[in-house]
Amino acid sequence: MTGKTIAELSRSLRTGETSSVELTRHYLDRIKRVNSDLNAYITVCEEQALAQAEAADKRLAGGESSPVCGIPLAHKDIFCTRGITTTCGSRMLANFVSPYDATVVEKFNAAGAVTLGKTNMDEFAMGSSNETSYFGPVKNPWDIKRVPGGSSGGSAAAVAADLCVMATGTDTGGSIRQPAAFCGITGFKPSYGRISRFGMIAFASSLDQAGPICKSAEDAAIMMNVMAGLDPRDSTSVDLAVPDYTADLEQPLDGLRIGIPRQHFAAGLNADVEQAIRDGLQEFEKLGASLIDIDLPNNHLSVSAYYVVAPAEASANLSRYDGVRYGYRCENPVDLDDMYKRTRSEGFGDEVKRRILVGTYALSAGFYDAYYRKAQQIRRLIKQDFLNAFEQVDVIVGPTSPHAAFELGAKSDPVAMYLEDIYTIAVNLAGLPGISIPAGFSKGLPVGMHMVAGDFQEARLLNVAHKFQRATDWHLRHPEFNSGEGLS
Amino acid sequence: MALERSEVEKIAQLARLHVDDGEAEEVAQRISDILDLIDKMQAIDTESIEPLSHPLDAVQRLRPDSVTETDRRDELQRSAPTCEAGLFLVPKVIE
Numbered sequence: 001m002t003g004k005t006i007a008e009l010s011r012s013l014r015t016g017e018t019s020s021v022e023l024t025r026h027y028l029d030r031i032k033r034v035n036s037d038l039n040a041y042i043t044v045c046e047e048q049a050l051a052q053a054e055a056a057d058k059r060l061a062g063g064e065s066s067p068v069c070g071i072p073l074a075h076k077d078i079f080c081t082r083g084i085t086t087t088c089g090s091r092m093l094a095n096f097v098s099p100y101d102a103t104v105v106e107k108f109n110a111a112g113a114v115t116l117g118k119t120n121m122d123e124f125a126m127g128s129s130n131e132t133s134y135f136g137p138v139k140n141p142w143d144i145k146r147v148p149g150g151s152s153g154g155s156a157a158a159v160a161a162d163l164c165v166m167a168t169g170t171d172t173g174g175s176i177r178q179p180a181a182f183c184g185i186t187g188f189k190p191s192y193g194r195i196s197r198f199g200m201i202a203f204a205s206s207l208d209q210a211g212p213i214c215k216s217a218e219d220a221a222i223m224m225n226v227m228a229g230l231d232p233r234d235s236t237s238v239d240l241a242v243p244d245y246t247a248d249l250e251q252p253l254d255g256l257r258i259g260i261p262r263q264h265f266a267a268g269l270n271a272d273v274e275q276a277i278r279d280g281l282q283e284f285e286k287l288g289a290s291l292i293d294i295d296l297p298n299n300h301l302s303v304s305a306y307y308v309v310a311p312a313e314a315s316a317n318l319s320r321y322d323g324v325r326y327g328y329r330c331e332n333p334v335d336l337d338d339m340y341k342r343t344r345s346e347g348f349g350d351e352v353k354r355r356i357l358v359g360t361y362a363l364s365a366g367f368y369d370a371y372y373r374k375a376q377q378i379r380r381l382i383k384q385d386f387l388n389a390f391e392q393v394d395v396i397v398g399p400t401s402p403h404a405a406f407e408l409g410a411k412s413d414p415v416a417m418y419l420e421d422i423y424t425i426a427v428n429l430a431g432l433p434g435i436s437i438p439a440g441f442s443k444g445l446p447v448g449m450h451m452v453a454g455d456f457q458e459a460r461l462l463n464v465a466h467k468f469q470r471a472t473d474w475h476l477r478h479p480e481f482n483s484g485e486g487l488s
Numbered sequence: 489m490a491l492e493r494s495e496v497e498k499i500a501q502l503a504r505l506h507v508d509d510g511e512a513e514e515v516a517q518r519i520s521d522i523l524d525l526i527d528k529m530q531a532i533d534t535e536s537i538e539p540l541s542h543p544l545d546a547v548q549r550l551r552p553d554s555v556t557e558t559d560r561r562d563e564l565q566r567s568a569p570t571c572e573a574g575l576f577l578v579p580k581v582i583e
Binding site: 096097098099191192193206207232235236238239298300301303304305307308315319322323324325326327328329333334335336337338339340341342344345348353354356357358360361362364370371373374375376377378379380381383413414415418428429430431432455 | 491495496499500502503504505506507515518519521522523524525526527528529530532534537538539540541542543544546548549550551560563564565566567568569570576578579580581
């Protein structure tokens, strides 16, 4: 059953070809055998998974209709799970057991999905390589000397190595799409507000968004049907009807207008990656789409604006880690100030501290206008670029990342790491939906194609991605790692 | 933009972070590099541009001011480093 999608396994569960318990045991067994090579999971919850699988089998026997019922799932360790440790990749929360479930977790539980465990991630989702995790880096299943991308690196590696059927992720600047590209799978970031952020540990509240990490656009649509919707517990979740995201997947692409941003095919783009994307665009032409060159003139400012907005919001959000109510506390504090400072300095890693310092500086007295306000003004220019583009085109297509996965330890300079997200960050600043799907290879490593649509055009984006996957087989390629000794 | 060591110490105090003497120079350098990246946006004239604080320009949704949560103090305090009689314990603040 290796490498099967939600759609395929959901059918097998209904024909009785397999059971959820059998499927769950298969995945737990794979995790036991290979997780130590990849470090994709921080926590595996075997007992609970088997109990959920048994319950799912009963529901399936009773005619349960949800396609995720009985399907093994992994949650990024940023989602609070009642009774299961939620670390956010940090020493600060290494022993934190949440008293409640995130809305996303609650929805998957209600639909009968089986939680296998919690996946590794960059600490507090701050990173593009999964190397900032307190629990050690994740390895890319296509080449274990390379990073899986980040911050949802554990979820992406787990899906790519078939250590789960589907996984959740979060994306603040590219944290679903870039690891999906590096690991050769499908990663989808919906519009801001489409999925509840309740119980999803906050990094940058005006940018954070949850989304599916899985094996196909069709699976992403199935997961979206579970995840999307208004939540009274998240005041920024959007009160907008949720369509059936699987309904229009097969719509033909005749007449589709695809925008190709000149700025995403400029200096700095690896030649193999460019070729793969250009080949993908030709595929779209065969499917009836027309290609139109467009400009996103302020795109080059997105990384700068992001590194004000995200750290500023992070510095406010992470002020809650004070050693008083939950999380890590230093030993023998002499007074309150000493407790705060040592708790935070020992509990947070270097990258998190760096961003807190940058954000604190940007928000400190006298600097607000020059930094935060200025960044929000740039943010408007970036959003306007997209709005202008969407007057001419339906979707925008380009590379997800300037190159394929890089080697562990290759980017020790924070600024070089920040520039990894040059094509994805603007989408978060503008709040738009974006997806990365496999589109080829560069020296044996997967290349991701990035597609963006207008606000709440998720269904259209999934339709476009699905039709591409119907016509190509890049998403069906698996790393050799998966076919290794005893791994079938 | 280069940050002085004293400025790093000031923001570290605001953020309640401790920066070791041995690493202060490196931290100042790293943050200065990030500020250089950020400062690229200063080249753009944004005088007449309205800031975008929410990607959809939406405003906060309000709900009726009524009690929706039940008392779960014991459960919520289970994650606390130290508690006693339903109270969070912290180092002495008043002599």
